[in-house]
Amino acid sequence: MNKKELLRSLKFLLFSISAGIIQMGTFALLNELLHLPYWVSYLVALVLSVVWNFTFNRKYTFKSDANIARAMTLVALYYCVFTPASTYNEHFLTGLGWNEYLVTAINMVINFVTEFLFQRFVVYRNRVDTAVKPAK
Numbered sequence: 001m002n003k004k005e006l007l008r009s010l011k012f013l014l015f016s017i018s019a020g021i022i023q024m025g026t027f028a029l030l031n032e033l034l035h036l037p038y039w040v041s042y043l044v045a046l047v048l049s050v051v052w053n054f055t056f057n058r059k060y061t062f063k064s065d066a067n068i069a070r071a072m073t074l075v076a077l078y079y080c081v082f083t084p085a086s087t088y089n090e091h092f093l094t095g096l097g098w099n100e101y102l103v104t105a106i107n108m109v110i111n112f113v114t115e116f117l118f119q120r121f122v123v124y125r126n127r128v129d130t131a132v133k134p135a136k
Contacts, residue, residue, distance in 0.1 A: 008061055008062070008120075009116065011057075011060060011061040012057060012061050012112075012116050012119075013112065015052075015053055015056045015057050015060070015061060016053060016115075018052070018053075018056075019049040019050070019052050020049065022045075022048055022049045022052050023045045023046060023048065023049035024045070026041075026044060026045035026048050026049070027041050027042060027045035030044055030045065046079075046083075050075065050079060054071070054072060054075050057119060058071060059131070062119065062120070062123075062124045062127075062128050062129075063128065063129045063130070063131045064124045064127045064129075064130055064131055065130045065131045065132065066123070066127035066130070071123050071124070074118075074122060075118075075119070075123060078114075078115060078118050082111060082114065082115070086107045086110070086111065089103065089106075089107055089110075090103050090104070090107065093106075
């Protein structure tokens with residue numbers, strides 16, 4: 001892996017961590033303070049974190065001029081697969097007695113790796129580092 005791709009992976013990691021913080025904070029606010037139903041709190045928090053992550057990764061990690069609607073649709077399709085798969089994984093492994101936090105951590109790692117690969121090689125495959133830099 002060259003230095004540029006290593007730096008890209010590091011940026012993706014940092015933005016993913018920040019998205020996780022946004023998701024957890026939003027979930028806590030909606031679930032604990034506003035006492036919204038679990039699924040509403042989870043869904044709103046997930047959507048906010050995905051939009052945050054998508055926006056910053058498009059601009060700073062992949063530096064792409066790819067069509068926003070197309071790119072976001074592809075990311076949404078990724079989550080149409082990942083969300084039920086990870087939910088099943090959570091249910092299956094915790095049903096076997098695995099610790100819920102360990103399973104969540106495993107799902108977060110799987111999400112990080114697969115989403116990076118999906119965005120790098122599907123969403124932005126030929127549109128990496130194509131954003132026009134503003135003139136100084």
